[in-house]
Each structure stands twice: as structure tokens, then as C-alpha cells.
Amino acid sequence: MDIVVTSITFLIPIFLLAFILYIIRAIKGPTISDQVLAIDAMTYDVAAFLVVLSIYLRIPILTATAIVLALWIYALDIYIAKYLEKRELGE
Amino acid sequence: MTEVLIYIGLALIGLGAVSDLIAAIGMNRFKNFYLRLHAATIGTIWGAFVPIIGASLVAIGYEPLGYYRWFVAGAGFVAALLVLILAPAGSHALARATHRARIVRVEPCIADHLDETMCIKGGSE
Amino acid sequence: MIDPQVLVLGIGALAALASVVAVYFAVIERNLVRAVVFSAIQSTLYALLYYILMAPDIVLVYVPVAVGLYPAVILFLISKTEREEKP
Numbered sequence: 001m002d003i004v005v006t007s008i009t010f011l012i013p014i015f016l017l018a019f020i021l022y023i024i025r026a027i028k029g030p031t032i033s034d035q036v037l038a039i040d041a042m043t044y045d046v047a048a049f050l051v052v053l054s055i056y057l058r059i060p061i062l063t064a065t066a067i068v069l070a071l072w073i074y075a076l077d078i079y080i081a082k083y084l085e086k087r088e089l090g091e
Numbered sequence: 092m093t094e095v096l097i098y099i100g101l102a103l104i105g106l107g108a109v110s111d112l113i114a115a116i117g118m119n120r121f122k123n124f125y126l127r128l129h130a131a132t133i134g135t136i137w138g139a140f141v142p143i144i145g146a147s148l149v150a151i152g153y154e155p156l157g158y159y160r161w162f163v164a165g166a167g168f169v170a171a172l173l174v175l176i177l178a179p180a181g182s183h184a185l186a187r188a189t190h191r192a193r194i195v196r197v198e199p200c201i202a203d204h205l206d207e208t209m210c211i212k213g214g215s216e
Numbered sequence: 217m218i219d220p221q222v223l224v225l226g227i228g229a230l231a232a233l234a235s236v237v238a239v240y241f242a243v244i245e246r247n248l249v250r251a252v253v254f255s256a257i258q259s260t261l262y263a264l265l266y267y268i269l270m271a272p273d274i275v276l277v278y279v280p281v282a283v284g285l286y287p288a289v290i291l292f293l294i295s296k297t298e299r300e301e302k303p
Contacts, residue, residue, distance in 0.1 A: 004149060005220070011105060011108045018114070027257070033124050033188075033194060034127060040181055041135055044134070046263070047174065048140075048143050051143050053224070063163045068279045069260075069275075071173060071177070076283060081188035082188070084192040
């Protein structure tokens, strides 16, 4: 049996448990900042998970999606931060 | 040579998965937004940067991917560099906006020179 | 050992279930900014789902639209109007 496929098979449930805990915090977070922080951390971990999964499935062309995901979730942070700050500083 | 690369990469992926789980537990256990920033730091650097580097090292030494394994390695290194740059910048922007908009007060606080009224002296723990 | 295709489809099923929960909260939420944030959760899970259904080109288009462009337009619109939805 291939050592890479066997090891990643045992590592995938750990990633999934972490994603479920992140989603719980992202849904029930008391303030908007908590939710956005949880989504942010979850999405970077999803990007890491996609790279691992492309090796696991042996389809190398799927790796390019991780770059796009890591680039664009940063935009959500900046939008929410700009919205919160502008509301305080006056129109 | 490739065996060593595969073992190092698998160890890094395992370390990343475990620290990812630790960060998720911490995200649920901490009481405050400013405390949850610590868990987000663990989750982004140790939980995303390290496993991507490990996956790139595995891809370099993993023969069944064929000639495209260099593409996986290069895209992985670029994604890891982007995470390393963008994740702290996003967290910092979010924390600064939250503190300026006075949404969350600083709970276990000793001194807050930015805004004294945000500070709760002698927090619960 | 488990077949990789079956395990990956299980991951897709979990992502679909979680996205249903996020969409439900986005629909019933009164605060519009929180509704946008719930919608962002749904977008991320759909990106994972499209990846698992082996459509990387769809992911490359869906992520900039649903994570980047759509919250920007909606937040710009909310900043022009009120933040709370009237019953």
C-alpha cells in the first residue's frame, strides 16, 4: 500500500473535525468580527486541504484553485473592516 | 532521496492537521474576540502554511503524479507565500477596525493607550 | 483501505449539509451585514463542493465572484441604506 495515500486517509478526519468546529464558531459568533475571523481561518485551512487532496486524488491540475481561494478571502476581510471603520468615523 | 522528502512532507502535513484541530478548539473555547486572534494565528500559520509546504515536498518526491508534480510543487509554494503574507494583514485590519468601531471591549486589560474607556480593569480571569 | 472517490464524496456531502445550515441562517437573519457573512460561509463551502465534483474551472470563476465581488456590492448597497431589516 502506498504510504502517502494511507497517511492522508488517516489525516483527513482531523481536518474535517477542525472545519466543523470552525463552522460552529462562524455561525454562532457573538459579533460580526468573530464570524469573519472564523471564516478567514477556515478558508486558509480549506486552501491547505485542497492542495493535500489533489495529491491524494492524483489529479495535479486541481492545485491551482488554492491560490485563488487564498487570494480572494483576504478581500472579504478588507471589505468588512472598511465597513465597520467607516460606520464609526462618520459618513 | 525522494523517500526522505516524502517522509518530511508527511510529517509536516500531520503537524499542520493537529495544530489545525488545536486552533479550532481554541476558537470555540476562548471568551473574547481579542483572545480568539491567538487561535486564528495558530490556525493560519501552523495550520495552513506548514501543510502546504509539506504537500509541496511530498509532490516533489511522489512519482505517480507524473511530470505534473513540479506544477503541484510550484503552485503550493506560491500559495504558501500568499498565505504567509495575507493572513496576518487581514487579521490585523479586522482587529484594528473592531477596536476603532468600539464593538468589543478589551476584557483582561492592564493598560490600553489607544482608548482608555475600552479597558475593563481586573477582568474575570 | 477506503476508496478515495467514496471518501471524497463523503466530504462533499458534509459540505453540502453545512451550507444548508448557513443558508437557513442567512435567510432568517435580521441584521443585513450578518446575512452577508453567512452568505460568505456558503460561498466557501460551495467552492469546496465544486472542487470535489471535479470542476476546477468553475472554482476559478466562482471564488472571485461569490467571495470577492458579491459581498463588496452588497456591503456598498447596505452602507447606502439602513442596517436592520424592518419586520
